[in-house]
Amino acid sequence: MKTPESLQEAVVYFSDPERAFVYAVNLRWPDGVITCPRCGNDKHSFIKTRLIWFCKGCKKQFTVKVGTIFEDSALGLDKWMTAVWMLVNCKNGISSHELGRALHITQKSAWFMLQRIRLALKKQNFGKLGGPGREIESDETFIGGSMRNMHKRRRKQIYGERRGCVGKTAVMGLFDRDSRTIRTKVLPNVKRETLQSEILEEVKPGTSVYTDESMAYHGLAEKEYVHEVVNHLHEYVNGRVHTNCLENFWSLLKRGLNGTYVAVEPFHLSRYVDEQAFRFNTRKDENGNKISDAVRFAEAMSQIAGKRLTYDELTGKSDSPHMPETGTGTEADVPF
Numbered sequence: 334m335k336t337p338e339s340l341q342e343a344v345v346y347f348s349d350p351e352r353a354f355v356y357a358v359n360l361r362w363p364d365g366v367i368t369c370p371r372c373g374n375d376k377h378s379f380i381k382t383r384l385i386w387f388c389k390g391c392k393k394q395f396t397v398k399v400g401t402i403f404e405d406s407a408l409g410l411d412k413w414m415t416a417v418w419m420l421v422n423c424k425n426g427i428s429s430h431e432l433g434r435a436l437h438i439t440q441k442s443a444w445f446m447l448q449r450i451r452l453a454l455k456k457q458n459f460g461k462l463g464g465p466g467r468e469i470e471s472d473e474t475f476i477g478g479s480m481r482n483m484h485k486r487r488r489k490q491i492y493g494e495r496r497g498c499v500g501k502t503a504v505m506g507l508f509d510r511d512s513r514t515i516r517t518k519v520l521p522n523v524k525r526e527t528l529q530s531e532i533l534e535e536v537k538p539g540t541s542v543y544t545d546e547s548m549a550y551h552g553l554a555e556k557e558y559v560h561e562v563v564n565h566l567h568e569y570v571n572g573r574v575h576t577n578c579l580e581n582f583w584s585l586l587k588r589g590l591n592g593t594y595v596a597v598e599p600f601h602l603s604r605y606v607d608e609q610a611f612r613f614n615t616r617k618d619e620n621g622n623k624i625s626d627a628v629r630f631a632e633a634m635s636q637i638a639g640k641r642l643t644y645d646e647l648t649g650k651s652d653s654p655h656m657p658e659t660g661t662g663t664e665a666d667v668p669f
Contacts, residue, residue, distance in 0.1 A: 338627050343418045353410040354384055357397045360634045369393075370400030370638075401637045402449040412436045414634075416446050421454070421615075421633045422626045425589040426608060448647055451604035453637045454611040459516065462509045463540030470508040471532060471544045472579040473523050476590065476602060477501030502599045504586075504606055507535055508578045514614045515582055519603045525549045529556070543574050582613055 336356075337343035347353040362368070367386065368375045374390030385396045398404050403413055415436060419427050429444035436443065463469045477500055503520045505528060516535060520527055528549045536542065538557035544550040546564045553560035561574045569575060586609045590597055597605055615629045 336627060337418075338625065340415075340418060340422070340626075343630070344415055347411045347414040350384075350409065350411065353414055354397065356414075357410055357634070360631065361397060361401070361638055363635075370395055400639060400641075402453045402640050402642065403637065404641060405643070406446075408438065408442070408446070412438065413446070416443075417450055417633055418626070418630050420447060420450050420608065421612060421629050424585075424612065426593045426605075428593050445644060445647065448601070448604060449642045450633075451608045452640050452642045454633060455604070455607040456611075456614075456636075459535070461537045462507060462512075462516065462535055463542075464537045465539035466541075468510040468541045468543065468573065469536055470510070470576045470579050471506070471528075471542055471550070472576045472583075473503055473505045473520070473528065473547075474583045474587075475501035475503055476587070476597070477599075502602055504602070505531055506579045506582060507532070508576075508582070510578070512619075513617065515579070515610055517606045517610050519599075519606060523547075523549055525552070529553065532558070543576060545576055582609070585609060585613065 337346040347356070358367070366375055367377065369377065369386070369388040369390055371393060372388065372391040374388055376389040377386045378389070379386050380394075385394050387394050397410075398406065403410070406413070416432060419432065419435070427447075429440050429447055432447065433440040433443035438446075503523045505518050505520050505523075507516045508514075509516075518531060520531070525548070529552065532542065532553065533556065536558070539559070541559040541561065542550075542553055543561055543563065544553075546562050546566070550560065550562070561571075563569065563571045563574045563576065569577065586606065589609055590605060594605065611633070612629075615624050615632055618624055
């Protein structure tokens, strides 16, 4: 059977446990060399009846789930594959309630699945953006409830006479116009030192950096950047100077947060931002052609290894038993 190109085909394709297993193995070890996730040894024997390997190096068993976001999950690959497909290809995301109904699992399990998938969508080991002759947009936004939706008494109790972005979480974005990709980060504040430190860390000297009129960006020109500003009080575009691409991303992000997820705690927000950034960065390829759902799914699945999120780490508590971590270089009594 050919690899799936749509959600309906994906459900049928991954309903076969053997097909789902082979697909996951090929994505995790694309070169065909299967190595132990604990010790890295490629000497092993395969137990076909249980779909597990026995490593001859560390003398332990391992499955395709070990060392991935799927580790320590009792759910089958058919449900995991469908969940990944739906999350990465739904433009405004998918809620845990909706996913739970679709997969016939509890909302709590669906929420935990989605958080682990969002962790896998986060890109790591970036090089710096831009360079001489290249253009970068920089902007920030605030995520949180609106004061005007609160009762007057509660609003005064929490905020007093303060207005604006009090009580909201700041998110910074950098958009590379050449690669058409975005990088985002949740920040503790939007002070000058914080924002400019992120630009120094992520953007190469000599890059043209376009921002709004915020005072936090003043002084960038003295740090080997070509800094140009658009004053939003008078205009939104001044030649090539604008931040409209980032404004587009902020609208997509807030549409998903307000319409699909409704309320997101600040300590979980970074994963939701990473989710939207992944979809935004996988809209088109380097030649400007639209990326298909199947390619976007394969890209997400290629990032599942080497990442682990336990329920304790996610919530700080656990009321359900789970196996200990079995990551690379750790000892454990069980393989998964």
